Amino acid sequence: MFTDRIEKINHYDISQERNLVITNKALYNFKKTSLKRRIDFKVIKGVTISTLTDEFVVHCIDAEYDYDFISPRLNFINLILIRRKKIIELLDKSIKAVTNNSLKLSESDQKSLKSFVTLKTEKKKDSTFSRMSNANLIEVIPFIHGDKKKEAIKEKPITALKETLFSRNKDIKDVSLTDFSVLSEIGKGKFGEVALVEYKTTRELFALKSFKKGTLLQFEQVENTLLEKKILQTLDHPFLLSLTFCFQSEDSLYFVMPYLK
Numbered sequence: 001m002f003t004d005r006i007e008k009i010n011h012y013d014i015s016q017e018r019n020l021v022i023t024n025k026a027l028y029n030f031k032k033t034s035l036k037r038r039i040d041f042k043v044i045k046g047v048t049i050s051t052l053t054d055e056f057v058v059h060c061i062d063a064e065y066d067y068d069f070i071s072p073r074l075n076f077i078n079l080i081l082i083r084r085k086k087i088i089e090l091l092d093k094s095i096k097a098v099t100n101n102s103l104k105l106s107e108s109d110q111k112s113l114k115s116f117v118t119l120k121t122e123k124k125k126d127s128t129f130s131r132m133s134n135a136n137l138i139e140v141i142p143f144i145h146g147d148k149k150k151e152a153i154k155e156k157p158i159t160a161l162k163e164t165l166f167s168r169n170k171d172i173k174d175v176s177l178t179d180f181s182v183l184s185e186i187g188k189g190k191f192g193e194v195a196l197v198e199y200k201t202t203r204e205l206f207a208l209k210s211f212k213k214g215t216l217l218q219f220e221q222v223e224n225t226l227l228e229k230k231i232l233q234t235l236d237h238p239f240l241l242s243l244t245f246c247f248q249s250e251d252s253l254y255f256v257m258p259y260l261k
Helices: 077-099 120-125 140-144 148-154 213-218 222-234
Strands: 002-009 015-022 026-031 034-040 044-050 055-060 067-070 104-108 164-167 180-188 192-199 204-212 245-248 252-258
Touching: 002 077, 015 077, 015 222, 044 077, 055 077, 077 140, 164 222, 180 204, 204 213, 213 222, 213 252, 222 252
Parallel strands: 044 104
Antiparallel strands: 002 015, 002 067, 015 026, 026 034, 044 055, 055 067, 164 245, 180 192, 192 204, 204 252, 245 252
16 A cells, blocks of 8 residues: 655664555565565554654554654655655554554654654563553544644754764864865775865865765665764774764765874
8 A cells, every 4th residue: 555765763773774565454664675574453552753853653562562763854844744644544544444443643742752662672571561652642634634734834844954963073063065175085985985175274184985865875875874973973092083073965974084194
């Protein structure tokens, strides 16, 4: 009935690219064409949605643990929200057909829904445990076919794209590509390019590694790149390379690192 590219958020807060499939029997999570998990409609308890982002958590009963999903961040945020509504509509319809029960739907004003996700380890200890809140429950049908004025407010982008993602220097809050002068190319690989640049403010030399977001999505390198960023920004050692700045544009991601000849 439905299939789409989506991101699954694991318990390390790292997004993993997946294909979400809904049939008349179950919800499926594929990595490319490899089936990672099948969730029968009989064990789906409900869904928690964020009012601030396009994140949603599928809650399960018995020994089944929860799934934390988020749609890829595209420019057409209204299409993302419509897509999420379609998923919830199909889940509600399918669960009613299988169990005669309506889907339980809850809203949260939190940007991240991590605190609502019941982990696999928690289900192993107690299969009845669930992090789904009974507060802020809403009806599915009004949510899907709600007031147009209210929906128009929800469909607006919450914030503009945040350019600076990391700065080792706490006095420097904002960094962008315009702060650097490109001097020469150092290297080029399948997923990115490295250039020798000069930071205009201090005239200091850096190595600037750039990634095209479209390429990372195409070759499913988002998870690896985010992990690389986390490692580099955590490192602080005289013999190990670390991250000085990290920033982004609409179509690219940039790592600024010390230039080591």
